[in-house]
Amino acid sequence: MLNFKAKAAFAGLTAATVALTLLTAPLQAQEPRTVVGERYVPTIWVDPDGCEHWVMDDGAEGFMSPHVTPDGKPVCRRGNICGIMPTDQFFATNQHAINSAGKKRLQEFFKSANARTFVIAGHTDSRASDEYNVRLSERRANAVARVGRSVGARISDVRAYGEREPSVPNTSAANMAKNRRVEIYCLR
């Protein structure tokens, strides 16, 4: 068993060395080079959700591409998350049943949001396992979706992120409370 582990580790090491040499080879060969290109400076078009897109008109052609952060999220001008429910006000710890006061508030929210359809996304803090948190956030997001559907709202998607998309680092009790949330996106 030990022998096998050592072999595996050795194999891993060799693979790493090979990868490293592969990486350094083109670096050593690199010389200063001239980039041949044409200057394309875009302007920004803001979509009805408030999110930015790069746009250029090149004469007969037009080009458009989304303005995103390095992790793929759209860059938006107004906070286009239309509802953030701090879960502490709606759920007991580790539970996914919404208390009656919370249900009433949510029903009012869905009725007055004036949206065509909604997307619900559940989030937790980083305590407990990743797997448990994904399931907890899914149960909570589904509970919110059920309240929405009960007042006739159209829910086009329910998403469960668990602890994987914190809005702030999980470094204090206050921050963890901020991360325990269900986000509601309103699509008009």
Added chain:
Amino acid sequence: MKYFKAAVLFVASLSVSACGDISDKTVDQNFGDGSSGDLSQMTAGIWVDPEGCEHWLIDDGLEGYADLRRTPDGKPVCNSELPRNTATGPYKNGSTFLDVL
């Protein structure tokens, strides 16, 4: 009608050929297509793709633009209740250009 089409084509070819060097890519380059001005002022409609995901759609005269609609988490807006392969909304606001050509 045929003459009109020819005239439109002629105007279009003029405006295209006049654009040998376009350094400012942030404004509409084609005059006579019903839209000109800053690209940030364009209005969009919604086009639903064959699988039910929504895209912003803009007809800016001679040019057309489309881009994916996303929620703040970066995921696409899908399961649309709008009909698929269909464009809705004011996406042609920027165009008087005859698209039947």
